[in-house]
Amino acid sequence: MTILVIADYVTVGQANTAVAPSTLNTVAAAAKIGGDIHVLVAGDGVADVAAAAAKIAGVSKVLVADNAAYAHQLPENVAPLVVELASGYSHVLSAATANGKNIMPRVAAKLDVDQISEIVAVESADTFKRPIYAGNAIATVQSSASVKVITVRATGFDAVAAEGGSASVEAVGAAHDAGVSSFVGEELAKSDRPELTAAKIVVSGGRGMQNGDNFSHLYSLADKLGAAVGASRAAVDAGFVPNDMQVGQTGKIVAPQLYIAVGISGAIQHLAGMKDSKVIVAINKDEEAPIFQVADYGLVADLFEAVPELEKQL
Amino acid sequence: MKVLVAVKRVVDYNVKVRVKADNSGVDLANVKMSMNPFCEIAVEEAVRLKEKGVATEIVVVSIGPSAAQEQLRTALALGADRAVLVESSEELTSLAVAKLLKAVVDKEQPQLVILGKQAIDSDNNQTGQMLAALTGYGQGTFASKVEVSGDKVNVTREIDDGLQTVALNLPAIVTTDLRLNEPRYASLPNIMKAKKKPLETLTPDALGVSVVSTNKTLKVEAPAVRSAGIKVKSVAELVEKLKNEAKVI
Numbered sequence: 001m002t003i004l005v006i007a008d009y010v011t012v013g014q015a016n017t018a019v020a021p022s023t024l025n026t027v028a029a030a031a032k033i034g035g036d037i038h039v040l041v042a043g044d045g046v047a048d049v050a051a052a053a054a055k056i057a058g059v060s061k062v063l064v065a066d067n068a069a070y071a072h073q074l075p076e077n078v079a080p081l082v083v084e085l086a087s088g089y090s091h092v093l094s095a096a097t098a099n100g101k102n103i104m105p106r107v108a109a110k111l112d113v114d115q116i117s118e119i120v121a122v123e124s125a126d127t128f129k130r131p132i133y134a135g136n137a138i139a140t141v142q143s144s145a146s147v148k149v150i151t152v153r154a155t156g157f158d159a160v161a162a163e164g165g166s167a168s169v170e171a172v173g174a175a176h177d178a179g180v181s182s183f184v185g186e187e188l189a190k191s192d193r194p195e196l197t198a199a200k201i202v203v204s205g206g207r208g209m210q211n212g213d214n215f216s217h218l219y220s221l222a223d224k225l226g227a228a229v230g231a232s233r234a235a236v237d238a239g240f241v242p243n244d245m246q247v248g249q250t251g252k253i254v255a256p257q258l259y260i261a262v263g264i265s266g267a268i269q270h271l272a273g274m275k276d277s278k279v280i281v282a283i284n285k286d287e288e289a290p291i292f293q294v295a296d297y298g299l300v301a302d303l304f305e306a307v308p309e310l311e312k313q314l
Numbered sequence: 315m316k317v318l319v320a321v322k323r324v325v326d327y328n329v330k331v332r333v334k335a336d337n338s339g340v341d342l343a344n345v346k347m348s349m350n351p352f353c354e355i356a357v358e359e360a361v362r363l364k365e366k367g368v369a370t371e372i373v374v375v376s377i378g379p380s381a382a383q384e385q386l387r388t389a390l391a392l393g394a395d396r397a398v399l400v401e402s403s404e405e406l407t408s409l410a411v412a413k414l415l416k417a418v419v420d421k422e423q424p425q426l427v428i429l430g431k432q433a434i435d436s437d438n439n440q441t442g443q444m445l446a447a448l449t450g451y452g453q454g455t456f457a458s459k460v461e462v463s464g465d466k467v468n469v470t471r472e473i474d475d476g477l478q479t480v481a482l483n484l485p486a487i488v489t490t491d492l493r494l495n496e497p498r499y500a501s502l503p504n505i506m507k508a509k510k511k512p513l514e515t516l517t518p519d520a521l522g523v524s525v526v527s528t529n530k531t532l533k534v535e536a537p538a539v540r541s542a543g544i545k546v547k548s549v550a551e552l553v554e555k556l557k558n559e560a561k562v563i
Contacts, residue, residue: 075443075446075455076452098471098473099474101456107447108440109443109448110447114528117438131537132340132436132437133340134434136340137333138534139533140533140534140535141531142529142531143528143529145528180451180483180486181481181483183478185478186476186477186478186479188476188477197474201562201563225563242476243492243493244474244476258556258560258562269327275540279556281556287545296540297556299546299548299549301549309549310549
């Protein structure tokens with residue numbers, strides 16, 4: 001068995017600099033399946049990413065497809081590349097990031113196999129567990145596909161070491177340009193705090209924050225804790241914060257060591273994104289709020305008093 | 315131009331589902347069903363395109379049991395012109411649905427196909443991308459803005475660290491994210507009018523599509539229950555517990 005992992009990477013300005021943390025979790029899932037692990041790095045100017053990928057523990061080969069057609073990983077161009085390579089592999093894996101979710105179903109359909117989305121556990125080489133119904137049920141799914149196409153929920157697997165491996169690096173010549181799509185531009189949210197899905201501590205605010213300015217309380221608490229800041233859909237829809245901060249079924253899935261929910265009621269949709277956190281703290285003035293049913297520690301209090309107080313005591 | 319919108323009948327998003335005792339699935343008997351929230355956004359976007367004069371006809375399609383007619387009627391009441399139901403009582407995978415949608419696309423020849431980004435029951439997030447693969451069209455997934463100009467559509471997408479805009483040649487496939495729009499409600503007169511709009515019923519066999527799957531669900535279980543937490547009385551007690559009991563700060 002040989003497993004192909006499609007790498008996600010970090011882009012700073014115009015430069016592709018490093019392998020995304022979620023790729024390390026995906027390699028961990030591949031290691032649980034067992035077999036040789038190859039990593040595909042597709043993009044425009046990805047030599048640094050490929051060099052970083054070659055150092056990932058457990059990876060035996062890195063394939064580099066460096067071509068202008070693969071800039072910004074447009075699925076119309078990257079999917080045919082993956083399909084071309086897939087015949088040599090038993091499994092093709094990617095993290096369930098915006099990129100992975102965008103590309104992989106296109107690969108699966110071209111291979112005429114069903115995909116398994118967002119696995120959280122590997123039972124055997126062909127059987128996997130994944131959440132359904134916003135995490136209210138866990139399905140065990142078996143695949144009889146010749147090539148198993150899978151996306152991996154990063155929070156379900158502990159990341160492998162980013163250093164220590166010494167994989168060979170091999171260039172892939174094939175260039176696919178479907179010519180049906182093009183990149184126009186992007187607008188990235190700027191943040192100096194840790195990335196939400198990889199942070200050890202997450203502080204999230206909801207509708208109870210009342211406005212965007214009040215999120216400053218959470219930012220200063222987060223900075224004291226070295227935490228990332230998240231939000232509920234209510235806070236995003238009310239315009240308090242940008243939508244890439246949303247935690248939930250339709251936003252990001254996080255599973256930090258500590259999740260502090262401030263002014264969040266705890267709707268099913270939100271719980272789907274954070275209920276696998278190790279320790280959950282809820283600060284809410286409504287003692288009937290559903291969030292208290294999943295919180296390890298609940299504090300019934302006015303957040304505008306409790307949050308500054310908490311920051312002071314840390 | 316003609317716009318095709320796919321909608322799915324799913325358990326209502328407010329329902330807390332229960333896993334069946336025999337672990338064969340979740341219990342959907344006597345549970346409220348609705349249109350998938352992302353599909354409502356897809357219908358709304360199509361209707362807005364028609365109101366702007368971009369779309370000339372909206373065809374709404376659902377693949378599922380005969381009861382999915384309810385969701386199609388809802389879409390018709392919201393502004394779709396006619397409906398197609400591909401009736402199948404089996405539980406279909408995303409790939410099977412994508413193949414059936416491909417057959418409908420071949421028949422209807424729409425310029426734009428709009429789907430939700432994911433259904434809140436299976437949480438797959440696959441069908442739109444698979445349909446794009448089967449048709450060879452470009453895909454604008456997780457869309458928060460859609461602008462048609464000439465023979466192209468510009469789609470602004472929600473990605474992990476912000477927004478990205480791509481330009482796609484028409485025909486194209488778009489899947490909706492929550493921020494794209496706020497769906498309207500159907501008015502009573504429109505609900506009455508929707509009953510008279512055409513609804514065509516097809517079957518997978520008639521479309522010549524095989525719905526066999528390479529995936530098999532072995533069992534469905536309830537997730538691990540979190541052990542009950544405690545309520546602390548003060549911030550000081552909370553900090554003490556986090557430091558000494560949970561040891562997370």
